[in-house]
Amino acid sequence: MQTPKKVGITGSGLVGSLLAIYLKRQGHHVDVYDRRPDIRNMEFSGRSINLAVSTRGWKALEYVGIREDIQALAIPMDKRAIHVQGKPVYYQYYGKEGEAIYSISRGVLNKKMIDLAEQAGANFIFNSKVWDVSLSEAILYTGGSEKESWEPQEYDLIFGADGAFSRIRHKMQRSSMFNYSQKFLKTGYKELSIPAGAGNTHKMDKNSLHIWPRGEFMLIALPNLDGSFTCTLFMPYHGACSFEQLDTESKVTEFFKAHFDDVIKDMPELLTEFFKNPTSSLVTIKCEPWTSFDKVALIGDAAHAIVPFYGQGMNVGFEDITVLNQFIEKHGDNWKAIFENYQSERKPNADAVAELSYRNFIEMSSKTADEKFILRKNIEKRFAAKYPDKWMPLYSRVTFSTDPYSHALEQGDFQKSIMDKVMEMDDIEQIWDSQEVENKILQELQTK
Amino acid sequence: MQTPKKVGITGSGLVGSLLAIYLKRQGHHVDVYDRRPDIRNMEFSGRSINLAVSTRGWKALEYVGIREDIQALAIPMDKRAIHVQGKPVYYQYYGKEGEAIYSISRGVLNKKMIDLAEQAGANFIFNSKVWDVSLSEAILYTGGSEKESWEPQEYDLIFGADGAFSRIRHKMQRSSMFNYSQKFLKTGYKELSIPAGAGNTHKMDKNSLHIWPRGEFMLIALPNLDGSFTCTLFMPYHGACSFEQLDTESKVTEFFKAHFDDVIKDMPELLTEFFKNPTSSLVTIKCEPWTSFDKVALIGDAAHAIVPFYGQGMNVGFEDITVLNQFIEKHGDNWKAIFENYQSERKPNADAVAELSYRNFIEMSSKTADEKFILRKNIEKRFAAKYPDKWMPLYSRVTFSTDPYSHALEQGDFQKSIMDKVMEMDDIEQIWDSQEVENKILQELQTK
Structure with a gap:
């Protein structure tokens, strides 16, 4: 059980809204600040990639009973449709029969999430800029402009869910011993x-x-x-x-x-x-620590912005909430233990999904058009279907399981080293579905 | 020849002062801002490691004729004196006969550099905080506090020499496509x-x-x-x-x-x-780009803060000035070409010396006490003395040459791979100065 706290969240995006729902269900007072107007009253801007909700995202939504509300707004995509010039469209299924990722507009989803968080009792304060934060005292300073005097807003706990260019993280970055990197793609x-x-x-x-x-x-x-x-x-x-x-x-x-x-x-x-429409940039942001004085924590993109090529950005943010919630349920009022465990559990997984997402641009933009790559995928798929306990393809592990991302990355690298050897076998195009290839994979799997 | 420009430099540290001397000699108007009081009127604080001036540093000082002024304040150190418990002090020479690095107090050196820059005609403005900068217009905004109204100070060019926590870089970081990382040691x-x-x-x-x-x-x-x-x-x-x-x-x-x-x-x-005395932190900072709108450039620690274990921090900053000056002399008034070449030449070298410095903590704190490491050094030294055209030890290349750091790092890794093999030879302790070892190194050198 939890003693009710006064909690401030910065950012009314997807992660901020879902976190508000979780914290309301645990009995806390929750205020969500956003510097922008209420997006429910405006056209959503033309600078967003559609989101793909997958297993980790659904798990977090399901736990608070809102999966159906969201799924009604989404369209399942069970495959890639690959348009290579001068060839018919080629369909590459993502997973097994019945497995799909779900396309949803960021604007549509965010509006719904704010509705649901308000229904859960969270208090949204729009058009309110947070200019500074006292990390040691959990005070947000809000005001109309940087040069005005600011209003202090006192809390027991503050969550920075204010995205890739988080103000809360910016303040943490000015303290010593804060590791930080931002790297833009070209x-x-x-x-x-x-x-x-x-x-x-x-x-x-x-x-x-x-x-x-x-x-x-x-x-x-x-x-x-x-x-x-x-x-x-x-x-x-x-x-x-x-x-x-x-x-x-x-x-x-x-x-x-x-x-x-x-x-x-x-x-x-x-x-x-x-x-x-603007040309927008793609950035990977990493930082550590994610928490400060057992009073302030970063979550979602504020803690780990990633590039969109694995379709995991929102899913990893929602999984942050799942994991945070598990530690809240385990440690009760011990927020020191909750924050410490949350960070040490999530940080390596956020780093891993950042790496996976970065690598996947090459897969999507080049390899999907490559015959050898398609063959490789087919060999893997055939083996995985026959030996599901021995082989889960990397894409499936990331997208259709809740296996930690760091383990997925490690297993993916191991599987890649095996498939590199398989692809070097003589006449692999002819023998790809043979017992010989199967035996080769079984033998290589022993080497770990 | 150069058309005189109005140049603002932020930071009156070692790099800011030396840069002021270079720019004055080229006929520019130079103002140097520092948020602190004039250090010549104060006791220097107890949070500095003594500096070790080496070849790259001397080269930059020599070019403007102030080497002798500085050398008079320094003490040559031609060796490490290694104090292992229970053993007599062991002396490990840094280079060849006559090669030494020069110990100097940061405070003593900085006071002298400001004197010399003032004599060269640079204008120092102490106790003046730069709160903001317009990168596109080269305007510094100074004022007493963050909330007051600021005074615009207009320049043709601005150099951010304001150290690891540079305000100028901070402003660049808020623009898109700026890659940045800060990593603290434990x-x-x-x-x-x-x-x-x-x-x-x-x-x-x-x-x-x-x-x-x-x-x-x-x-x-x-x-x-x-x-x-x-x-x-x-x-x-x-x-x-x-x-x-x-x-x-x-x-x-x-x-x-x-x-x-x-x-x-x-x-x-x-x-x-x-x-x-405070316990101070050690940070590696990397960023890119170093320049903005052909009007603003970072230099020294503002562009590349490194840990102190190779004794190169000030030397790399001074070498930035040498390289910048070479491009100024080459490209005249074409500041676009000067800035582009300065950045593309220096950035990989700054990254390399960051890596070398990070690695050297292990060498200093552990390996200097290790018999195997001492033997390895002696084998290298013997070979280098006999074949100076074939082998320059990494430490010498970094410290006693002006070979680019990126090349030093690459050569050092190659030499390490050779020495790893040499150290695995049977009875290496007995045969270390034999023809066999010499032949082994000669043979391995062919493999590149």
Whole structure:
């Protein structure tokens, strides 16, 4: 059991809202601050990739009984639809029969999460900028501008769920012994869209995550309930094929005709969107410690921003809450123990999913178009189906299990070393489904 | 030739002062801002490790004709004096006959550098806090406090030489696409001292850098001109032997008697200093880019703070100035080319010296007490003496050459791989100075 505390959360995003629901259910007073207006009253901005909810995300939602509410807003995607130029679309299933990731618009999900958190009794304070925080006393300082005098807001506990550019973390960073890194990719992204067809139908298969892999750059499309797709173009900022180069309407048109000719006809707003929507950056942020004075903790992107290529950003943030909650249930009012365990359990897993996500850009943008890669996937899939206790493919372990990310990374590296050897076997294209290959994998598995 | 510019430098430390001298000689107007009072009017604080000037540092000083001024304040150290418990002091020479690093007090050096920069015509503005900077317009905003209105100070160029916690870099960090990391060691340090003996004599050999290597922790002592030594205790913050543990006078006395019994008699102020002087942290800071809008550049610790275990911190900062100056002389008024070349030349070298410095803690604190390590050093030294064109020991390459640090790191790793094989030869203790060992090294050198 827990003694009710006065808890302040900064950030009314997905993690802040879900954390508010968890903490309300434990009987705490919860105030959620956001510097932005209530997004329920506004159009969501054109700079978001659709989210893919997977097992870790669902687990966190299910525990507080809101899985169905969210699933009603999502579309299952059980496969990749790979659009290679001059070839028919190739479908690559993500997992076993019945396994899927769920596409949902960030804006739609966030609005719903705030509704649900308000229903749970959390108090949302929008348009309120947190300018400073006392880490030792758990006081948030709010006010209209940086130069005004600020109002102190006193709490027992504060959670920084204020995203990749967290103010709370920024304050921690100014204290000594705070390890921190931010690393930007040279690739940026831009949101585009494919509107619904007649009668709100989808113009492509709606149960797929569509990928146009082109090496240095790629286009992806995720379905929405209303028949549209949210598309994202990932491309370097500078260089031969880059955002920098596409500075006129005719260059954009020419580029899409050259590289995405099967989809350009379904993007009537391409030119408007391309020049209206910002080119956004992709950053990996790591830090340590995540907690301060047993009173302040970081959670979600504020603790570990990752690049989106494994579709895990929201899922890892929701799993933070699952793990935090497990320690709350275990340690009761001992917040020192809760915070210590939360950090030591989560930090290596956040580092691992950051690495996995970083690596997956190569898989998505290049390897999905590669025959050898498809063969490799098929060999793995065949073996995994026959020996499910001996082999879970890395993608499945990350996406369809709750195995810690650090263990997934380690197992994935081990499996990769085995598959590298298998792929070097003579005539692997011919013998890929033979007993010989199976035996080779079984033998290599003994070496660990 | 250069068109005179109005240049602002933040930070009146060693790099800021030397840079001011260089820029004055090129005819620019130079203002140097520092948030602290003029250190020439104050006692220098008890939180500094003595500096070791080596070849790269001397080169930068020599170019503007001030080497002799500085050398007069320094003491050459041509060797390590290694104090292993229960054994006589062992002397390990740093380089060849006549090669030495030069011990100098940071306070003494900084005061002299400011004098020299003022004589060169630079304008120092002390007690002036820079709160913000416009990177695109090269404006510094100064003022008494964060909440007051600030005075804009307009420049053509700004150099951030304001150290590891640079305000200028802090502003860059808030812009997109700025890669940044700060990583603290779990080891901290504390300044202590050995006062001069009768008649300003040194109580130990004055031409040595004294080390008491104890594995997880170590004490070092560097000579001063006045007969004293500045000592530094490096030790973990937490754990069995740690600063955290040494919280009473009797524990400190007991600890020094147990581990540094040959020197405690020469440290009459030990207890006072131990509890008066702060325990300071050790941080590695990396960032990129170093320049912004062709108007603002970072230099020295502001661009690349490193840990002190290779004695290179000031030397790498001074070498930044040498390299910047080479590009100024080459590109004249083309500051875009100057900044681009400065960054692309220096960034990999700063990363390399950060790595070398990080690794050297292990060498100093553990390996210097290890027989195998001493043998390895002796084999290398013998071979290098016979084949100076084939082998320059890593320490010499870093300290007594101006070979780029990135090349030194690469060569050092290659040499280490060779020496690892040599040390595995049968009876290496007996045959270390044989033709067989020499041939083995010659043969391995062919493999690159």
